[in-house]
Amino acid sequence: MSLLAAANACSKDDQVLSDHNAEGVCQGGSAYSCSSFQPQIVNDTFSYGFAGHGNTASAVCCQCFKFTWTDNAAKGKTMVVQAVNAGGLPSADDFDIYTPGGGVGDFPAACNAQYGAPAGTGWGRQYGGVSSDSECSELPSSLQEGCHWRWQWGGGDLNLWNIVYEQVECPTELTSISGCSA
Numbered sequence: 001m002s003l004l005a006a007a008n009a010c011s012k013d014d015q016v017l018s019d020h021n022a023e024g025v026c027q028g029g030s031a032y033s034c035s036s037f038q039p040q041i042v043n044d045t046f047s048y049g050f051a052g053h054g055n056t057a058s059a060v061c062c063q064c065f066k067f068t069w070t071d072n073a074a075k076g077k078t079m080v081v082q083a084v085n086a087g088g089l090p091s092a093d094d095f096d097i098y099t100p101g102g103g104v105g106d107f108p109a110a111c112n113a114q115y116g117a118p119a120g121t122g123w124g125r126q127y128g129g130v131s132s133d134s135e136c137s138e139l140p141s142s143l144q145e146g147c148h149w150r151w152q153w154g155g156g157d158l159n160l161w162n163i164v165y166e167q168v169e170c171p172t173e174l175t176s177i178s179g180c181s182a
Contacts, residue, residue: 014034033098038145039098048173050084050098051098052083052095052098060083061180063082066167067164069158080171100143100147101130102130104129115139133148
């Protein structure tokens with residue numbers, strides 16, 4: 001996955017970069033994901049966040065999607081996310097919600113370089129991250145709130161829980177953070 005040119009990227013010390021075309025750290029550059037790209041709870045049934053999208057077409061750049069969970073503890077809850085990167089997921093319909101402590105996936109070097117996460121797996125499992133809410137305390141304080149989101153709002157490990165989704169207009173609550181609008 002690579003950051004889209006239109007979305008904000010941050011320096012290692014979490015400052016927004018002026019160069020939207022800076023190469024990502026995983027490609028040898030100096031651009032990292034911003035810590036502000038973590039989930040935000042609005043109420044018990046609604047939250048905002050950011051995600052990677054499996055579709056590599058430029059048409060998804062900065063688009064927003066409304067998720068509704070259809071099973072498990074999050075059933076009936078909704079979230080509006082903005083796609084801030086594309087590609088690298090198993091299918092074009094896959095999303096990867098930016099969740100601190102949610103696993104480093106195929107790019108373990110970025111969290112290690114930016115936050116000193118354990119090499120190789122990050123915090124917890126490489127794919128799936130921490131296994132409980134209490135393990136969120138292992139993350140830097142700036143990331144803990146986003147880690148708690150998964151357990152306290154979502155009700156568990158959201159990986160592979162079923163959702164239905166639709167494209168929606170992007171709210172300013174997301175575009176003001178990402179710096180991009182479709």
